[in-house]
Amino acid sequence: MNEHEEEGFLGSSRELNRFKCTVSYDGTHYHGFQIQTNALSVQEKLEQALKRMHNEPVAVVGSGRTDAGVHARGQVFHFDSPLEIRMDKWTLALNSYLPKDIRIQSTEPIHADFHARHDVTRKQYRYHIYRSRLENPNRRLYWAHVPYGLDMDAIRAAAKVLEGEHDFTAFSSAKSDANHRVRTIKRLDIEERKVEDGEEIVLICEGNGFLYNMVRIIAGTLIDVGRGRSSIEQVQQALKLKERRLAGKTAPAHGLNLWWVAYD
Amino acid sequence: MNEHEEEGFLGSSRELNRFKCTVSYDGTHYHGFQIQTNALSVQEKLEQALKRMHNEPVAVVGSGRTDAGVHARGQVFHFDSPLEIRMDKWTLALNSYLPKDIRIQSTEPIHADFHARHDVTRKQYRYHIYRSRLENPNRRLYWAHVPYGLDMDAIRAAAKVLEGEHDFTAFSSAKSDANHRVRTIKRLDIEERKVEDGEEIVLICEGNGFLYNMVRIIAGTLIDVGRGRSSIEQVQQALKLKERRLAGKTAPAHGLNLWWVAYD
Numbered sequence: 123m124n125e126h127e128e129e130g131f132l133g134s135s136r137e138l139n140r141f142k143c144t145v146s147y148d149g150t151h152y153h154g155f156q157i158q159t160n161a162l163s164v165q166e167k168l169e170q171a172l173k174r175m176h177n178e179p180v181a182v183v184g185s186g187r188t189d190a191g192v193h194a195r196g197q198v199f200h201f202d203s204p205l206e207i208r209m210d211k212w213t214l215a216l217n218s219y220l221p222k223d224i225r226i227q228s229t230e231p232i233h234a235d236f237h238a239r240h241d242v243t244r245k246q247y248r249y250h251i252y253r254s255r256l257e258n259p260n261r262r263l264y265w266a267h268v269p270y271g272l273d274m275d276a277i278r279a280a281a282k283v284l285e286g287e288h289d290f291t292a293f294s295s296a297k298s299d300a301n302h303r304v305r306t307i308k309r310l311d312i313e314e315r316k317v318e319d320g321e322e323i324v325l326i327c328e329g330n331g332f333l334y335n336m337v338r339i340i341a342g343t344l345i346d347v348g349r350g351r352s353s354i355e356q357v358q359q360a361l362k363l364k365e366r367r368l369a370g371k372t373a374p375a376h377g378l379n380l381w382w383v384a385y386d
Numbered sequence: 387m388n389e390h391e392e393e394g395f396l397g398s399s400r401e402l403n404r405f406k407c408t409v410s411y412d413g414t415h416y417h418g419f420q421i422q423t424n425a426l427s428v429q430e431k432l433e434q435a436l437k438r439m440h441n442e443p444v445a446v447v448g449s450g451r452t453d454a455g456v457h458a459r460g461q462v463f464h465f466d467s468p469l470e471i472r473m474d475k476w477t478l479a480l481n482s483y484l485p486k487d488i489r490i491q492s493t494e495p496i497h498a499d500f501h502a503r504h505d506v507t508r509k510q511y512r513y514h515i516y517r518s519r520l521e522n523p524n525r526r527l528y529w530a531h532v533p534y535g536l537d538m539d540a541i542r543a544a545a546k547v548l549e550g551e552h553d554f555t556a557f558s559s560a561k562s563d564a565n566h567r568v569r570t571i572k573r574l575d576i577e578e579r580k581v582e583d584g585e586e587i588v589l590i591c592e593g594n595g596f597l598y599n600m601v602r603i604i605a606g607t608l609i610d611v612g613r614g615r616s617s618i619e620q621v622q623q624a625l626k627l628k629e630r631r632l633a634g635k636t637a638p639a640h641g642l643n644l645w646w647v648a649y650d
Contacts, residue, residue: 146522146524195524195583227520256477257489258489259412260410
């Protein structure tokens with residue numbers, strides 16, 4: 123066994139194989155997942171790491187965008203490579219070229235027809251709210267702080283109104299370029315946990331697709347309902363009349379986390 | 387009521403009153419609590435905020451140091467001020483001059499004999515371990531990552547050995563300038579919680595005083611015991627022989643959090 127083999131590197135052929143990766147990132151220092159001019163993105167860091175491994179450009183195709191400041195526990199992307207690296211070494215090799223705020227969780231070979239964006243069947247986002255009188259500095263990057271009391275029963279009831287298939291025009295940014303705004307929320311659950319200085323409230327939102335800013339607007343709306351600034355009736359009206367102004371504000375990006383992406 | 391009064395500012399006399407503050411901070415970007423030349427400290431930020439409120443220097447006296455990168459949920463300090471600000475406005479006023487990674491939690495008037503360092507009767511530190519196969523980028527600033535399995539029963543048994551009054555020479559840095567190294571650990575408990583990708587393990591360490599690096603060396607030792615690299619017998623030997631090399635490595639600073647400081 124030569125040195126390269128010991129390191130898990132078996133050589134290179136010009137035959138391309140497709141790989142599917144799951145990646146976690148702390149979105150704090152990035153202008154979102156997708157490559158942009160003049161702004162740091164997660165995709166750029168991934169392509170830089172792949173380029174250093176391949177000595178040539180390698181394109182990364184993600185499951186979709188995430189906004190500036192949004193985190194991911196389980197973003198998925200694919201790429202093609204001629205490198206023959208032992209499967210258990212791919213994740214380690216990639217991570218060695220990535221900054222600490224981006225960590226590949228798994229790498230697996232996948233058939234050449236797999237497409238990380240087109241083949242998505244479901245996604246789960248989680249919105250993290252920390253309710254306490256005063257701010258906790260160690261939560262400021264990952265939890266949206268809410269200093270007032272929240273009526274959790276009202277929030278849960280309003281969440282039930284949003285579940286299912288609806289036209290979510292009222293819950294999407296004016297910047298959204300989607301024509302068809304009907305989406306299905308398969309699950310919108312609220313988990314709550316008492317901690318020393320307040321409560322952790324996690325909105326779990328699962329669906330077959332999401333409009334631009336949709337989860338953050340849903341989070342902002344449910345917070346408004348919880349503090350009595352909005353009501354179940356108003357949420358129903360927002361869905362029916364498709365008016366953005368009837369929904370709540372867009373909740374801050376740093377509370378949002380792309381939890382997983384599922385494929386058939 | 388004039389404008390100042392509405393804002394909670396009642397004026398200033400030259401009579402000094404003493405105040406006790408509790409402060410939380412994210413230690414990531416600081417070289418510890420205590421002021422140092424050429425390195426950013428939490429104390430410096432607090433004194434800058436007080437100086438901006440007073441237009442003159444105001445000294446901050448903390449309950450003790452915390453190392454570079456160590457966090458605090460409940461550090462305590464005192465200061466003297468001639469300002470007459472409505473009590474409920476002090477915390478808000480101070481926070482308005484502080485960066486987001488330092489948050490005053492409470493401010494209260496205290497008798498002039500109170501001393502934030504001399505009068506400490508007990509402190510609680512928490513050491514945060516995140517056990518999972520792969521690193522989670524959103525935990526990297528606040529949790530020490532452990533990728534291997536841990537024998538929690540062995541850790542709990544070793545913790546019981548450390549509880550009580552002992553000479554903790556083996557569990558202190560060579561840099562410690564304390565002559566007398568007998569301390570009492572009133573409580574050394576381990577809390578465990580399963581989360582999606584692993585376990586949160588929190589070491590709760592309460593005592594009447596701590597030597598330099600003591601909690602981090604205890605954490606490093608308990609991790610060694612948990613992975614089978616050390617044993618209860620070796621912990622007992624370390625205490626008895628007072629040899630630093632028999633204890634574990636100093637666990638990383640970012641896992642440590644000064645949870646509270648108690649006074650009589």
